[in-house]
Amino acid sequence: MHNFQYKKSELYAEDVPVRKIVEKYGTPLYIYSYTTLVRHYKAFENAFNGSPHIICFALKANSNAAILKTLAKEGCGADVVSGGELFLAMKAGIPANKTVYAGVGKTGEEIRYALKSGILMFNIESADELRTINKIAGESGVRAPIAFRVNPNINASTHPYISTGLKKHKFGIPMEHAIENYRLARKMPNINIIGIHCHIGSQITKISPFVEAVKKVLLLADKLKTHGIKIKYLDIGGGLGITYGNEVSPHPADIAKKIIPVIKDDHFTLILEPGRSIVGNAGILVTKVLYLKKSHKKEFVIVDAGMNDLIRPSLYEAYHHILPARKNRRAEILADVVGPICESGDFFARERKLNAPARGDLLAVMSAGAYGFSMSSNYNGRLRSAEILVKGCEYFVIRERETWKDLVRGEKIPGFLR
Numbered sequence: 001m002h003n004f005q006y007k008k009s010e011l012y013a014e015d016v017p018v019r020k021i022v023e024k025y026g027t028p029l030y031i032y033s034y035t036t037l038v039r040h041y042k043a044f045e046n047a048f049n050g051s052p053h054i055i056c057f058a059l060k061a062n063s064n065a066a067i068l069k070t071l072a073k074e075g076c077g078a079d080v081v082s083g084g085e086l087f088l089a090m091k092a093g094i095p096a097n098k099t100v101y102a103g104v105g106k107t108g109e110e111i112r113y114a115l116k117s118g119i120l121m122f123n124i125e126s127a128d129e130l131r132t133i134n135k136i137a138g139e140s141g142v143r144a145p146i147a148f149r150v151n152p153n154i155n156a157s158t159h160p161y162i163s164t165g166l167k168k169h170k171f172g173i174p175m176e177h178a179i180e181n182y183r184l185a186r187k188m189p190n191i192n193i194i195g196i197h198c199h200i201g202s203q204i205t206k207i208s209p210f211v212e213a214v215k216k217v218l219l220l221a222d223k224l225k226t227h228g229i230k231i232k233y234l235d236i237g238g239g240l241g242i243t244y245g246n247e248v249s250p251h252p253a254d255i256a257k258k259i260i261p262v263i264k265d266d267h268f269t270l271i272l273e274p275g276r277s278i279v280g281n282a283g284i285l286v287t288k289v290l291y292l293k294k295s296h297k298k299e300f301v302i303v304d305a306g307m308n309d310l311i312r313p314s315l316y317e318a319y320h321h322i323l324p325a326r327k328n329r330r331a332e333i334l335a336d337v338v339g340p341i342c343e344s345g346d347f348f349a350r351e352r353k354l355n356a357p358a359r360g361d362l363l364a365v366m367s368a369g370a371y372g373f374s375m376s377s378n379y380n381g382r383l384r385s386a387e388i389l390v391k392g393c394e395y396f397v398i399r400e401r402e403t404w405k406d407l408v409r410g411e412k413i414p415g416f417l418r
């Protein structure tokens, strides 16, 4: 469910016509619904209410300060994968002691920063990383709280680029090496073992892979117990899918219903790291039709947003609904909706049925709140878009549109070229 709906023939973001916001701030434009965002967060919170848990929003999905602040105010934790994300999370008021830190390539500097900040735990992805964290913690005079990210080898049947839980992936340590790594960690003076982490993939639309993962993680926790290693936090990652086209994803409550009984032992605190399912359908990307063209019987709708604004269709052939900001009764055409970037892969839709758009029409690329702006770039000298947060009938700029000055920010010309 989201709050981008038609009233008569006009698309609204909550109680504001999308067209009205665009008139003020131009295109391409990311628009988020505050109400949707909060509802999605609360869906997780309520689903797991009653058993100890922390919802750690995955910043990689969207790290705009106002989005983070919204979630922080609801009591959210964070899942970060860099020092930069940790900085953003804390700046927005997400407590470090509700923040988990994953990623295969944490640098020494980042580890020091995370230790100093007092994060809840490092989700460690290799024995090399463990040794490094132990050493740095020793130098800093603290004990580092850790979990290992284990790879449960579960096929989450999602797009290969966003599936992460198989043996061939670079993430985590193989389940069969988990015990030896935990035993190694136990011997280290500056390591405090507190958890197990896994994340099996993204855009998962079934419950069973989550249940399977939890079962495997619990089995490991049991084995660790026999080695005298006690686990408190079971971090089962993110990955719950959303509706982009006609897929139906489980509600967080459906997952909780299946998982909580499996866990039984309430001395575990469950950690979840949802990203997409909280923010994905809370955002849209609005773009303007620049030109229409026909070549070799193929129709192209050329819009002013490009793959630099939303790369998901190009990178994963991801499907996003495209809706007109104002419905029209023109005949349907079959067209590719493409951006202005000099790449054949710069498209939002291929062979899509649309009521023939006209130049100047506004189109909304739906479900763009997650991995939209956060993956955007300046490719082709393009400015990153503005972002707007709508709450009821009010709307707020939460990021200014970039200017050409931003394109050269930080660049320097060596003396010999001057």
Ligand code: LLP
Pocket: 058, 060, 061, 079, 102, 162, 164, 199, 201, 202, 203, 237, 238, 239, 240, 273, 274, 275, 276, 277, 312, 316, 370, 371
């Ligand atoms: N935790 C870990 C350790 C992760 O690697 C991820 C996502 C998440 C949590 C959040 O997963 P979510 O709930 O959002 O599915 N750019 C791709 C998605 C990459 C996801 C990477 N990891 C896309 O646009 O589909």
